[in-house]
Amino acid sequence: MASKETRRKLHAERIAAEQARVEQLAKEHRQQTIISGIVVAIIAILTITICLLVWQPWNKSDESSELTVDQAYEQLQQVETKPETADSKGGILLSKNGVNEPVEDVPTVSVYMDFMCSGCGKFNRTVDPTLKKMLDAGQVNIELHPMSFGDRWSSDSYSTRAANMLLYIIDHDKNPDHILDFITNMYDKDFQPEEGSGVKTSDSQMQEQALKAGVSQSVVDASVTDQYTTWLKAIDAYTPKRSELWNTSGDYKGQMTTPTTTINGYYWDMNKAQSTGDDAKEALLASLGISEDKVGVEGELPSIGSEGKPLYDNL
Known part of the structure; x- marks a missing residue:
C-alpha cells in the first residue's frame, strides 16, 4: 500500500496535469478565436474589394445620375461631334x-x-x-x-x-x-x-x-x-x-x-x-x-x- 506521502505526490501531479490541460485548451481556444477573427477580417476585406470592383464600373457608367433631364439635354447639345x-x-x-x-x-x-x-x-x-x-x-x-x-x-x-x-x-x-x-x-x-x-x-x-x-x-x-x-x-x-x-x-x-x-x-x-x-x-x-x-x-x-x-x- 502506498504511503501517505506518495498519495499526496500523485494527487498533486494529477492536479498539475489537469491545470496544464485546462491551460492548453484555453490557449487553443484563444488561437482559434484569433484565427477566426483574422478569417472574418479577410472575408470582410475581400467582400469590400469585390463590392468596389462591381460598383466602380456601374458608378462610372452613371456619372450623370444626378443631372436633371434638362441638364442632360443641355449637355447633349454641347457635344461637338x-x-x-x-x-x-x-x-x-x-x-x-x-x-x-x-x-x-x-x-x-x-x-x-x-x-x-x-x-x-x-x-x-x-x-x-x-x-x-x-x-x-x-x-x-x-x-x-x-x-x-x-x-x-x-x-x-x-x-x-x-x-x-x-x-x-x-x-x-x-x-x-x-x-x-x-x-x-x-x-x-x-x-x-x-x-x-x-x-x-x-x-x-x-x-x-x-x-x-x-x-x-x-x-x-x-x-x-x-x-x-x-x-x-x-x-x-x-x-x-x-x-x-x-x-x-x-x-x-x-x-x-x-x-x-x-x-x-x-x-x-x-x-x-x-x-x-x-x-x-x-x-x-x-x-x-x-x-x-x-x-x-x-x-x-x-x-x-x-x-x-x-x-x-x-x-
Whole structure:
C-alpha cells in the first residue's frame, strides 16, 4: 500500500496535469478565436474589394445620375461631334424617300435600341421585317434611336463600336434599305453576342454585316470609328431621364428600358399590347390600325395616321 506521502505526490501531479490541460485548451481556444477573427477580417476585406470592383464600373457608367433631364439635354447639345442626320433628341428618321424625308400622313414608329440588348434583337427579328415592308410601301416612317449602355455586358465595348458604325453608315449612305438591312444583320440570332458571354466581335465581322446589307466598300472601310462616342454617352445620360419613355407597367414600371417603342410620339406599352396573347408584330399592327394582309400594299394606310395614339392604349 502506498504511503501517505506518495498519495499526496500523485494527487498533486494529477492536479498539475489537469491545470496544464485546462491551460492548453484555453490557449487553443484563444488561437482559434484569433484565427477566426483574422478569417472574418479577410472575408470582410475581400467582400469590400469585390463590392468596389462591381460598383466602380456601374458608378462610372452613371456619372450623370444626378443631372436633371434638362441638364442632360443641355449637355447633349454641347457635344461637338454629332451625327449629321440625328435630331436634337437623338432620333434619325427613315422613310421610303430617304433619311429625314418623312412621308406625310402616316405613323412614325420610333425604336430605342442597343446592339447588345437581347430584347432588342428579339424585337427586331419579330417586328422589323414587317416594318421594313411598310416603310418601303410608304405606310410608316421609322425613327431610330441608337444607344450604347450595353457596353456593361460586353468585354469589347460592343455597343459603342456597333452604334458608331451604324451612325457612320447612316451619315454616309442614307439608303434606308441598306441601313435597315445592316441592323437586321447585326441582330441575326447567329451573330448578336449574348449579354455577359464574353464573346468578342471584331470590326471586320461587323463590316461584313454592312457589306451584306449593300453598303459600299468605301463607306464600310471608313465605318470603324469612335467619332460619335461622346455623343452616344450623352444620349445614354439623357434618354433614360425622359419620363415619356418610362415603362408604364411590368417589373420596370417607372424606368426606361430597351427596346422602347413610341408611335407618333406616344409610348407604346408592349406589355399591354400583348396582354391578349398576340406576339409583338400582331400587337404593333393592331396598334397602328392596319391588318396584316394590307402590309406592304401602297395606298393602304394605318388608320391612326400621323397624329393618332396607339389603338391598344384605348382598349
